[in-house]
Amino acid sequence: MADSRAIGIFDSGLGGLTVAKEIIKRLPDENIVYFGDTGRVPYGTRSRETIQKYAAQDESFLLKKDVKLIIAACGTVSSVAADSSGNLPVPFFEMVTHAAAAAVAVTKNKKIGVIGTSATVASGSHKKEILRLMPDADVTAAACSLFVPLVEEGWYASDDIVVTQTVKRYLEPIVKAQCDTLILGCTHYPVLIKAISAVLGDKVSLINPGVAVAEAVAYYLGKYGMSNSGNAEPTHSFFVSDKPASFKNQASVLLGEEIDDSKVEQVDLSSL
Numbered sequence: 001m002a003d004s005r006a007i008g009i010f011d012s013g014l015g016g017l018t019v020a021k022e023i024i025k026r027l028p029d030e031n032i033v034y035f036g037d038t039g040r041v042p043y044g045t046r047s048r049e050t051i052q053k054y055a056a057q058d059e060s061f062l063l064k065k066d067v068k069l070i071i072a073a074c075g076t077v078s079s080v081a082a083d084s085s086g087n088l089p090v091p092f093f094e095m096v097t098h099a100a101a102a103a104v105a106v107t108k109n110k111k112i113g114v115i116g117t118s119a120t121v122a123s124g125s126h127k128k129e130i131l132r133l134m135p136d137a138d139v140t141a142a143a144c145s146l147f148v149p150l151v152e153e154g155w156y157a158s159d160d161i162v163v164t165q166t167v168k169r170y171l172e173p174i175v176k177a178q179c180d181t182l183i184l185g186c187t188h189y190p191v192l193i194k195a196i197s198a199v200l201g202d203k204v205s206l207i208n209p210g211v212a213v214a215e216a217v218a219y220y221l222g223k224y225g226m227s228n229s230g231n232a233e234p235t236h237s238f239f240v241s242d243k244p245a246s247f248k249n250q251a252s253v254l255l256g257e258e259i260d261d262s263k264v265e266q267v268d269l270s271s272l
């Protein structure tokens, strides 16, 4: 039996649209509800308690929309608040587990790099999961705090000197550790994939967690008979917690699609 309920995706802001992009590509028949907490972004510099509280409110909003599963697209939420999502009434997917599994599957020299926000790197979440899967792996993590503002400023071209120099500087520890695989552990980083690749060279495999999660979700929906039938044109709905201004520009970069600001609804989470 088809399950036409939407897949719920949330993020601290609009970065999670890079994950929505991979879900839409892999599961084109599915309805999507996206929530970006644009009124409270960034999460990456906040305390664990605050991130957990915000994530719980984001999840409550998606549950009100009757979603069939929830994806925490945010690398920070996935790293520091995923434990508290264990009791949700719908299946929950985060970005760490499947990215770690993908990295372990492709590394040859067992030297794996992870980049993310300060909160993500401080949590050690990827390292823990990689070592669970591959106890003799050597994991090097680096917080790349300027990557999110760079992408949001529209500076991500691989021939832009500011971009390449910034990427080069942040990735020094990854290069030094001779990692042959790098997890892009933050929503915005797939936008920098060309610039990162230009710095690391094509021998380093870059893991986009959105791709790994899309594959896992596709498998799950198939296994439990929860896929949508594809009879009706799927709907993609977008909600934010601040004014939707500039959604269109950000969406064209992060989602690869222009969504008019008028199609985006502002919601108030304070009562949740």
Ligand code: DGL
Binding pocket: 011, 012, 013, 015, 016, 041, 042, 043, 044, 045, 073, 074, 075, 076, 077, 116, 117, 120, 148, 185, 186, 187, 188
């Ligand atoms: N979405 C966040 C992440 O993936 C990046 C932006 C933020 O710090 O909230 O970690």
